[in-house]
Amino acid sequence: MLSDVLDNDLIWSSSMLHVSDLYTRTLYLDALVAADAVFMISTDLWVLQDWDGDEEVLQLGSYFHVVYLPRSDDEYGVACMCPLWKAAHACIHQDTLCSFIDTLRCLPLIAPFPAPPAVLLQSTPFNNKYIFSCASAVGRYESGKHVVITLQQDGRWHCHLCCYSDACKHKPHAKAFALAAGLMTNTQDGHQMGAVDYVVGDEESAILVHAAQYGVNMANHRAISYLPIPPL
Known part of the structure; x- marks a missing residue:
């Protein structure tokens, strides 16, 4: 809770x-x-x-x-x-x-109630391509705590708590969401491949962040976290 x-x-x-x-x-x-x-x-x-x-x-x-x-x-x-x-x-x-x-509290809810184990917050053109909010645990022993998980441009998963550890218990929620939504795919050898487009340089990143401060609408970088997912 x-x-x-x-x-x-x-x-x-x-x-x-x-x-x-x-x-x-x-x-x-x-x-x-x-x-x-x-x-x-x-x-x-x-x-x-x-x-x-x-x-x-x-x-x-x-x-x-x-x-x-x-x-x-x-x-x-x-x-x-x-x-x-x-x-x-x-x-x-x-x-x-x-x-x-x-x-x-006037903002729109980005997840149904109760919220699923992973919620897609945003997609960006920066190093963190997809950003998720994930529950630390689900089921009977759910703690109510959440952690941010990112799928990076190079295809690696990063947990803000566990970093790149393979033993991270938070990443599976985000990976399951990404697979179901088609944000990543399983290869023939069982490895998971994240979508990789490009990495924006530091100079462009700084320009976009400063633009936000002066009221430039960057809503086109945000993803809707909960939509019906078509069959793959």
């Missing part, structure tokens, strides 16, 4: 101070919306692309899950899966979600 994620959460009230100022949070939200880089998986679970506070742009290849569960009219539990939260017990992802929760 998602409530299990909040065992070590930060309990907020409406009077608590934020670790980031309103200008920074507003700038971050504007960049997320412009780049179509915030995803509502359920009414209490979001994925946000990370923020580079020094450059004031979105951080390529970095995404974090944020859970928000109301406790009362003016108090709620919030948990972010980013490393900063573990160290400081507060982060800009939490701040932004809590400050603009009414706005973010």
Whole structure:
């Protein structure tokens, strides 16, 4: 259950101070919306692309899950899966979600209820070709925790928690989705091949990220995560 994620959460009230100022949070939200880089998986679970506070742009290849569960009219539990939260017990992802929760709850859901083990968040022209949100476990012992899995341009799978480990328990959810959706294929020797198009250089990547900050619509890079899949 998602409530299990909040065992070590930060309990907020409406009077608590934020670790980031309103200008920074507003700038971050504007960049997320412009780049179509915030995803509502359920009414209490979001994925946000990370923020580079020094450059004031979105951080390529970095995404974090944020859970928000109301406790009362003016108090709620919030948990972010980013490393900063573990160290400081507060982060800009939490701040932004809590400050603009009414706005973010107006976003369309990208997954049915209950959400499947893997949800396709986005396709990009960068190193991470397909980006998935995957449950850490399913079934009776489901923890409610999620992790970001990416299928890269070179065909390799990367887990934000387990990196490239073959023993990763999160990647199978994303691989099953990718196979069913035709995003990758099985070869005759049983190996899985991911679709490889091209890798965009750092210069072009920076231009696109900065463009998002100034309101350029990049919605054409986003994929719909839950559609009927035709027979292969």
